[in-house]
Amino acid sequence: MLGNFSYCNPTKLYFGEDSLSNLREELPKYGKNVMLVYGGGSIKRSGIYDQVVKLLDEGGKNIFEDPGVMPNPTVEKLYEGCRIARENQVDLILAVGGGSVCDYAKAVSVSAHCEEDPWEKYYLRMEDVDNRIIPVGCVLTMVGTGSEMNGGAVITNHKTKLKIGHVFGENVFPKFSILNPAFTFTLPRYQMIAGFYDIMSHILEQYFSGEDDNTSDYIMEGLLKSLIHSARIAAEHPTDYEARSNIMWIATWALNTLVAKGKTTDWMVHMIGQSIGAYTDATHGMTLSAVSMAYYRFIMPYGLAKFRRFAVNVWDVNPEGQSDEAVAEEGLVRMERYMRELGLVMDIRELGVTEEMLDGIAAGTFAMDGGYRAPDHDEIVEILKASMA
Structure with missing residues (x-):
């Protein structure tokens, strides 16, 4: 570290x-x-x-x-x-x-x-x-x-x-x-699923930064694997106490400042998502899910080693015989498939975003420089457009 x-x-x-x-x-x-x-x-x-x-x-x-x-x-x-x-x-x-x-x-x-x-x-x-x-x-x-x-x-x-x-x-x-x-058992499904992704996004915002061998990254990989497993169970059986207790504990450790130690952290998905929320009042976790894939594909070339590691250690992608780019992309493909499986919002138009809002949303997005690449205004607009696909 x-x-x-x-x-x-x-x-x-x-x-x-x-x-x-x-x-x-x-x-x-x-x-x-x-x-x-x-x-x-x-x-x-x-x-x-x-x-x-x-x-x-x-x-x-x-x-x-x-x-x-x-x-x-x-x-x-x-x-x-x-x-x-x-x-x-x-x-x-x-x-x-x-x-x-x-x-x-x-x-x-x-x-x-x-x-x-x-x-x-x-x-x-x-x-x-x-x-x-x-x-x-x-x-x-x-x-x-x-x-x-x-x-x-x-x-x-x-x-x-x-x-x-x-x-x-x-x-x-x-x-x-x-x-x-x-x-948490009586929470409506939409809010429950949104919360699951909010947890995942908190971890990823901290994970996708830095290039050193950091203990925090190993902790986060474990938290992610536990979340992926338990969220699948809870999505099918919302009153499964073990799954919901695991998720509750993961959520706390995802953002109680521990895993941020020794990290620069990114937070651009949250900055874009919060700006969308200011315009639409949409559910927070869904604003994050809707822009994540476009943003991560934007920064992946700049943090390729970490995205490759993410694919192998979290999504169990077999890297044998594949380029780093192919392995990293397969990790994002599996993540996107999982998000759709849960029923997360993947298109910002579903949240009420229109083309006319894009420039204002980008202008209201606070630029953070702790990740692998800080997008400028025009790039944020392109990320938003890609989130409408």
Whole structure:
């Protein structure tokens, strides 16, 4: 491994079917005022809401609800959450939901006591936090983002057609996260499959960078093989606990900062996908799947050795008698076949993208230079066009 780095992850995880009971252990560490953040009401239909509220009541907490967090949390919703947190002197934000809910909770945690416009400070100027941070805890009901064990918080501004993620430091990481795989069983199939690809994309964004013999790459290959295997099972049997528990654990390790160590990382698929999301409000994982194949075929010649390795070590391509280019391409062919098997979106038009949007989407895509080749504006437009094929 090349380079120097430090590593710390302060989030405490509780994993398994009985994990929610550990909320009793965590709640006494915080003050009486708890802001309960959740989405569109699925946690009420599933009964998770009642379980959480019961534990909060038992702990003597004052509950201030902030429901209605959308799949792509908006800056307007962020301002609303900040108001609720300030007016009620919130001591803990408890996010119950998927990655968007957890992201939103972290955004509110750093923004509620910010004396400036948090969108300007944290999402446009990308400044560090220098004000009071409200602690966050998570009860996860959907896997994919890894938000339960990292400092990421993505917010969408529809007015400016920008969807931006700020990866905050360890002081913003959730203090604890509760991961019960059974809580993910009732998720609609489309959202479940999108989450599976979000996990895969997180790993690939970090894997396709660097040329050294890096331990992180070996870890990621193992995570990918486990994900491919378990996602196939879960797609056929959504309530298979073993498969869903494996996927939940993979999702956490895919983006809790561990496998990024010693890596430059790419993230261009996410940058393009997020820009699409700003225009269409499409499901995040599907924005990633729809542009991935075009992007990876674009950068493959510049990172050929890694793409060959990916084909052999992840997709079991036999390299004997084949050129490196042929082996690498066969790996992408097998990946694409797998994506179609799961039912992922492979054409950005299915997400509402039109030809007229392409230039704006490219303009709203933040260029990252950690991968094998950073595309310019015109090349991003070509990648988008190829994603319409």
